[in-house]
Amino acid sequence: MLALEMYRSLPRHLAGRALNGRSGGLALAGRVPGIVSAYASPLRLVTRDEPSVRRAGWARLRTRLSGICGSDLGALSGSTSLYFSALVSLPFVPGHEVVAELLEDCAELPAGTRVVVDPVLTCAARGVEPCPACSTGRTNRCERITVGHLSPGLQTGFCHDTGGGWGQFLRAHRSQLHPVPDELPDEQAVLTEPTACAVHTALRARVPVNGRVLVSGAGPVGLLTTLALRALTPAGEITVVAKHPRQRELARLCGATEVVTPREVLRRVRRATGAFQVRPEFASPYLLGGVDVAIDAVGSRRSLESVLHATRAGGRVVLSGMPAAGDLSAVWFRELEVTGSYASAQREEYADGSDQHGPVQQDGQRGAFALAGELVRDEAVREMAQSIASYPLHRWREALDHAGGAGGLGTVKVAFDPRSTR
Amino acid sequence: MSRPGFVLEVDDRTPPMLVHEGEGFRLESFPLGSRVIYPPESLPAIDDVDEAITEALLHPVDADPLPSQLRAGMRLTIAFDDVSLPLPPMRSPDIRQRIIEAVLTMAADAGIDDVELIAANALHRRMTDAELRHVVGERVFRSFHPQGLLTNHDAEDRENLLHVGLTEEGEDVEINRRAAESDLLVYVNINLVPMDGGHKSVPVGLASYRSLRHHHNVRTMVGSHSFMDHERSHLHHSAWRMGRLLAEHLNIFQIETTLDNNVFGARYGFLQKPEWEWSLRDQASMLAMRRGLALAPQRLKHRRFHDLRSAYGLTGIHAGRVEAVHERTIAAVHRQQLVEVQGQSDVLVMGVPFLGPYNVDSTMNPILATCMGLGYYFNSYRGRPVVRRGGAAILYHPLAPQFNQLHHPSYVDFYEEILSETTDPLVIEEKYEKQFATDPWYIHLYRTSHAYHGVHPFYMWYWAAHAMDHVDDVIWVGADRRAAQRLGFRAATTLADALEMASATVGSDPSITYLHNPPHLIADVR
Numbered sequence: 001m002l003a004l005e006m007y008r009s010l011p012r013h014l015a016g017r018a019l020n021g022r023s024g025g026l027a028l029a030g031r032v033p034g035i036v037s038a039y040a041s042p043l044r045l046v047t048r049d050e051p052s053v054r055r056a057g058w059a060r061l062r063t064r065l066s067g068i069c070g071s072d073l074g075a076l077s078g079s080t081s082l083y084f085s086a087l088v089s090l091p092f093v094p095g096h097e098v099v100a101e102l103l104e105d106c107a108e109l110p111a112g113t114r115v116v117v118d119p120v121l122t123c124a125a126r127g128v129e130p131c132p133a134c135s136t137g138r139t140n141r142c143e144r145i146t147v148g149h150l151s152p153g154l155q156t157g158f159c160h161d162t163g164g165g166w167g168q169f170l171r172a173h174r175s176q177l178h179p180v181p182d183e184l185p186d187e188q189a190v191l192t193e194p195t196a197c198a199v200h201t202a203l204r205a206r207v208p209v210n211g212r213v214l215v216s217g218a219g220p221v222g223l224l225t226t227l228a229l230r231a232l233t234p235a236g237e238i239t240v241v242a243k244h245p246r247q248r249e250l251a252r253l254c255g256a257t258e259v260v261t262p263r264e265v266l267r268r269v270r271r272a273t274g275a276f277q278v279r280p281e282f283a284s285p286y287l288l289g290g291v292d293v294a295i296d297a298v299g300s301r302r303s304l305e306s307v308l309h310a311t312r313a314g315g316r317v318v319l320s321g322m323p324a325a326g327d328l329s330a331v332w333f334r335e336l337e338v339t340g341s342y343a344s345a346q347r348e349e350y351a352d353g354s355d356q357h358g359p360v361q362q363d364g365q366r367g368a369f370a371l372a373g374e375l376v377r378d379e380a381v382r383e384m385a386q387s388i389a390s391y392p393l394h395r396w397r398e399a400l401d402h403a404g405g406a407g408g409l410g411t412v413k414v415a416f417d418p419r420s421t422r
Numbered sequence: 423m424s425r426p427g428f429v430l431e432v433d434d435r436t437p438p439m440l441v442h443e444g445e446g447f448r449l450e451s452f453p454l455g456s457r458v459i460y461p462p463e464s465l466p467a468i469d470d471v472d473e474a475i476t477e478a479l480l481h482p483v484d485a486d487p488l489p490s491q492l493r494a495g496m497r498l499t500i501a502f503d504d505v506s507l508p509l510p511p512m513r514s515p516d517i518r519q520r521i522i523e524a525v526l527t528m529a530a531d532a533g534i535d536d537v538e539l540i541a542a543n544a545l546h547r548r549m550t551d552a553e554l555r556h557v558v559g560e561r562v563f564r565s566f567h568p569q570g571l572l573t574n575h576d577a578e579d580r581e582n583l584l585h586v587g588l589t590e591e592g593e594d595v596e597i598n599r600r601a602a603e604s605d606l607l608v609y610v611n612i613n614l615v616p617m618d619g620g621h622k623s624v625p626v627g628l629a630s631y632r633s634l635r636h637h638h639n640v641r642t643m644v645g646s647h648s649f650m651d652h653e654r655s656h657l658h659h660s661a662w663r664m665g666r667l668l669a670e671h672l673n674i675f676q677i678e679t680t681l682d683n684n685v686f687g688a689r690y691g692f693l694q695k696p697e698w699e700w701s702l703r704d705q706a707s708m709l710a711m712r713r714g715l716a717l718a719p720q721r722l723k724h725r726r727f728h729d730l731r732s733a734y735g736l737t738g739i740h741a742g743r744v745e746a747v748h749e750r751t752i753a754a755v756h757r758q759q760l761v762e763v764q765g766q767s768d769v770l771v772m773g774v775p776f777l778g779p780y781n782v783d784s785t786m787n788p789i790l791a792t793c794m795g796l797g798y799y800f801n802s803y804r805g806r807p808v809v810r811r812g813g814a815a816i817l818y819h820p821l822a823p824q825f826n827q828l829h830h831p832s833y834v835d836f837y838e839e840i841l842s843e844t845t846d847p848l849v850i851e852e853k854y855e856k857q858f859a860t861d862p863w864y865i866h867l868y869r870t871s872h873a874y875h876g877v878h879p880f881y882m883w884y885w886a887a888h889a890m891d892h893v894d895d896v897i898w899v900g901a902d903r904r905a906a907q908r909l910g911f912r913a914a915t916t917l918a919d920a921l922e923m924a925s926a927t928v929g930s931d932p933s934i935t936y937l938h939n940p941p942h943l944i945a946d947v948r
Binding site: 270 | 839863866
């Protein structure tokens, strides 16, 4: 089959880190299109064997559409922390935002069913006894992601054995599959996985009633998180930090009360909350006071510091994007509750600690994908889906460049369609 | 005998006119037939200032001589106009210093120990120590400031405010407690323009937001025709009601001074002379200044203008009961500034200079430029506005969207947040004024730093409300287009372009009047 394969290449990894500004490098990656995709990405288009997991509960799928996520770009540009190197098995086919169709029956799902994939490779998928996290439905916290009958891999798209969405075929376990209603187009369905992550983030935010929330970033993660916050939490004012005009429009559509530019964020939050602003020496200003909850949906140092600096003492900061290093003084001094939000869980926890709220689907699921399945029907997601750009696999360099500058180009998501040849 | 102000009609022999535009100026050729209003030349100044001061204090109007009002054991407070007057600042010694020294001498002779001095800065920024020293002089500063007896008024210090009562219109009168509880309040004023002084001194300069909001609002400003004419200014009517209430509770001894039009001094004499009278030296100065400004970096240019100290001459000093004193003061201001103008025109042209009351040693941001042009200059009339209703205003200023973070923190938010949503003064007042006025951070900066109060940019916008209501088109020549757009106006590169743009409003052959100020002038439109 034809697939894009991420492989081990120390020179390219180092080049990516240097160009990306890590290790005191040049920070050119985001500014010069083509430089990472052409010279510094350990990615190649290959013809390789189909993935070969042949156990009960697993099925073969054909990819219809697979999105390029920020974490994919991070891995390819070398900006992802080496922390994750123990949790992947190279070479692998990336792609964890997947809409696919079953090529064979899988439990009660007949061949031909269109599905979206929950990429987390849990104990059920690995064929091991459920770990404490999986047994309570907190599948994103699975503690067995390096064992079982699969190679290490935190998700589909990072595991050698399963394949990923950036190939023509992949394999997935029944526990990962969520059927897609016929009326939902692929472009909307491919946003289900990021929406599930957004649902998880929104619920992890534990927003107090009428709480003021700051969402830093208006890429797909930020936009969908805004949507989920508005739909699933009692948030009051939601301020979204957006760089580009199209992002600003979509943020409002997703339920933002106010949309500000990165330059304005501190000033606007200060004004809205009556906080005091102080300016330390040789460092950026911060607030004494601020929002109740802030969500970093970018994962850059600037964004991290922006949310830490704009959150009131005792407030909550959720790291939704893969985090960058930053000054954590505010966490200590302001006693911030900093929490991560990784992927999504099969059973989500609500602000009051229960798991008994939210829309309940017919099958009784109350996981993030079930909730996301409702949210992707929203008008805002329909609007976002219209600006998805899809590329065939062989135009992967263009696709990555496009994904790198998607926000400025008015694109919400760039995706691969391995069925396409042009 | 000094030359009175006059109106020139541009003909084919008229040289290009000097037009101020922020920290610079240009020479502009106006269309034939345009009217140019020149301010009067400086009136003769009083030779012996100290003697005039003594005379005023010993022979006040409608009041007992000051020494007879002073007695040992009394509580005396001296309040004085803040850094916003005069413009540019006066070369040392400032007239306020000379008056305050005279009053303090009399107080010492009477054996008064309890004396405090207060800068009547209302919601303006606190004056710096250097500015206070400049205004009151080294001797007074050293005697009072270290003991905390020379202070800025703090309109947010609840404990040190006193609610004196309500006017017959229900307006709160709340002023500085020390001033209100003094046996005698001496107010030392500089009456630069007709808007200043009278009951605008104590009831405004020493007031709180609670009190000021009754007259600093859109309704009042739109209804003041103009606020440079206290008899037809709703703002002043309100201040007068407050002043009369205060007079029932408080003994105020008002000292008002008037200055001549010597704004730029000999060094920049060409800036206050008709262009056709420029000597070779004037022309050389003008060319050298233009060249220097063109080459100088922004910081140097800024310093060159803001370091200017004017050698004003004193044209009058009156002391005594507020209203009686102010009548004489206004007459003196009018003698110096009034210019008779026959009829209105379709277009009013104004050059906004580098300095207004609220950017002393600071930046004239777009909101302040608007206030200066559409507020102060537009309202520099008596009778009727110089431009007809539905006409066009053309102003010169770069409108660079630059803000002094120390002085104008709330202006940045006003510009970025409020004006991007609406420029309608009524909507702005209704929706946002209270938020800004009560914002604890702005209040903190006003009280402890040198920031204008959070509500101040609103007042600047209201100041321009009458003009915005009166004209149908506002065009800024040489302005930053995005800034002009943010303010709800348009920008043009040249006067010809501006007139072309305004032709939809005033036709292709409009009558044009250019206000050739500073120095200050009041157009007495018949």
